[in-house]
Amino acid sequence: MIGAVDVDALIELAWAAPLAALTVTIAWALVVYGAGRAADANRDGRRLIATLRLAVAAAGVVLFTAAIVVGLIVMTSKG
Amino acid sequence: MDSEIIILVIVVATALVFDFTNGFHDAANAVATSISTRALAPKTAVGLSAVLNFAGAFISLEVAATVASGIVEAKLITTTVIFAGLIGAILWNVLTWYFGLPSSSSHALIGGVVGAAFAAGGTDAVLGQGLLEKVMVPAVVAPIVAFLAAALCILVTYRIVGRLRPGLVNSGYRVGQIASASLLSLSHGTNDAQKTMGVITLALVAHGTLDGADAEPPTWVIVSAAAAIALGTYSGGWRIIRTLGTRIYKMDPAQGFAAQGGGAAVLLTASHLGFPLSTTHSITGAVLGAGAARRLSAVRWGLAGNIAIAWILTLPAAALVGAATYGISRIFGTGVVGPLLISLSLLMLMAALFGKRVRRGPAMTTAPADV
Numbered sequence: 001m002i003g004a005v006d007v008d009a010l011i012e013l014a015w016a017a018p019l020a021a022l023t024v025t026i027a028w029a030l031v032v033y034g035a036g037r038a039a040d041a042n043r044d045g046r047r048l049i050a051t052l053r054l055a056v057a058a059a060g061v062v063l064f065t066a067a068i069v070v071g072l073i074v075m076t077s078k079g
Numbered sequence: 080m081d082s083e084i085i086i087l088v089i090v091v092a093t094a095l096v097f098d099f100t101n102g103f104h105d106a107a108n109a110v111a112t113s114i115s116t117r118a119l120a121p122k123t124a125v126g127l128s129a130v131l132n133f134a135g136a137f138i139s140l141e142v143a144a145t146v147a148s149g150i151v152e153a154k155l156i157t158t159t160v161i162f163a164g165l166i167g168a169i170l171w172n173v174l175t176w177y178f179g180l181p182s183s184s185s186h187a188l189i190g191g192v193v194g195a196a197f198a199a200g201g202t203d204a205v206l207g208q209g210l211l212e213k214v215m216v217p218a219v220v221a222p223i224v225a226f227l228a229a230a231l232c233i234l235v236t237y238r239i240v241g242r243l244r245p246g247l248v249n250s251g252y253r254v255g256q257i258a259s260a261s262l263l264s265l266s267h268g269t270n271d272a273q274k275t276m277g278v279i280t281l282a283l284v285a286h287g288t289l290d291g292a293d294a295e296p297p298t299w300v301i302v303s304a305a306a307a308i309a310l311g312t313y314s315g316g317w318r319i320i321r322t323l324g325t326r327i328y329k330m331d332p333a334q335g336f337a338a339q340g341g342g343a344a345v346l347l348t349a350s351h352l353g354f355p356l357s358t359t360h361s362i363t364g365a366v367l368g369a370g371a372a373r374r375l376s377a378v379r380w381g382l383a384g385n386i387a388i389a390w391i392l393t394l395p396a397a398a399l400v401g402a403a404t405y406g407i408s409r410i411f412g413t414g415v416v417g418p419l420l421i422s423l424s425l426l427m428l429m430a431a432l433f434g435k436r437v438r439r440g441p442a443m444t445t446a447p448a449d450v
Binding site: 006009010012013014016017018020021022023024025026028029030031032033035036037039064067068070071072074075076 | 135138212216220224225227228229231232235236239240243244247248251252255258259262265266269336337340341343344345347348349350351352353354
């Protein structure tokens with residue numbers, strides 16, 4: 001009966017799913033971190049640092065959006 | 080109108096009632112954490128989820144044309160078996176809603192059909208390998224993988240944003256939760272509305288209205304299934320929302336995001352690998368993981384145990400009701416009397432149950448103050 005279970009898919013799921021979850025998490029954490037620290041730097045008048053931190057936040061937005069798009073592709077490609 | 084047409088109408092109506100309870104029951108999966116962390120107002124959350132469930136039903140039309148395919152002998156699937164399976168699933172959904180326990184509507188449906196098929200054809204009707212592969216293994220894998228993924232996510236999150244001002248972090252994650260809840264709702268619509276479409280399509284094939292080979296669901300089936308699940312979602316299963324959102328532990332927005340984002344990532348990865356998991360199992364596992372990783376004692380493990388017991392009981396309990404429904408229906412022969420009497424009894428039972436709840440407060444249409 002155990003032979004009925006796709007063990008390869010199970011093993012792949014065991015590492016791919018946490019990796020996907022981690023990608024989404026890191027992406028949004030970069031957005032929150034970048035935006036928060038940029039606001040602090042801006043308040044202190046450190047424009048260049050603020051800009052760099054905003055770039056980190058923007059990278060997070062791009063990564064997060066990409067993850068959402070991949071999710072949508074997975075949903076639509078089921079058919 | 081001959082009796083077969085009347086039975087078909089009863090099966091279609093019962094399938095739509097199941098779809099409604101599916102949305103009603105599973106709305107919690109997508110929105111509970113968003114509501115509890117105040118990322119979204121309760122009515123806004125279920126409204127958004129309802130719209131996305133409706134839209135999701137149209138995104139992928141991979142119809143589960145043979146619900147429980149590979150789990151029960153296809154040749155035993157008749158309209159009466161489908162009807163009995165649906166009754167088993169509906170009763171289990173209503174019962175678990177009453178006790179505020181998140182459980183898988185899909186497993187309830189499979190359980191109901193398995194029980195009815197067993198009553199119709201004996202042990203040969205149930206395919207053990209399919210049951211193991213498509214129900215039991217995913218039921219164990221989903222919560223474990225989601226638990227670990229969400230735990231990892233929240234630890235990494237706290238590592239990255241832990242030194243920022245809490246107000247800023249909470250605001251940021253509330254915004255993120257709107258996106259993650261939306262993705263979950265859309266994913267739920269693509270998965271679960273399909274099952275009802277599949278059930279109705281199967282009934283139409285069994286009746287002979289549709290040709291069995293490559294039967295596609297008619298437009299009215301797609302629209303009605305999408306509308307039923309959206310209406311159910313909009314009604315809001317507040318009891319389960321409260322369980323997932325606040326009763327397991329009091330979560331912060333970052334934990335809510337980790338649970339939703341982690342759970343959605345696990346679900347979609349599994350779907351991509353052709354290993355479909357239960358939304359309920361995945362999200363509940365993720366909620367527990369996001370709480371336990373922060374502080375093990377914060378989680379109400381007794382409640383988590385009750386949920387696990389409900390999961391274990393889902394298949395046999397729904398199967399028992401499915402088998403009993405089939406048996407009772409057959410007492411009245413193969414005609415319309417059995418399904419009609421059972422449908423009327425179910426309607427009266429549900430009206431009494433909901434009436435009791437509504438008399439005690441606006442449980443159906445208003446979110447409780449503590450959600």
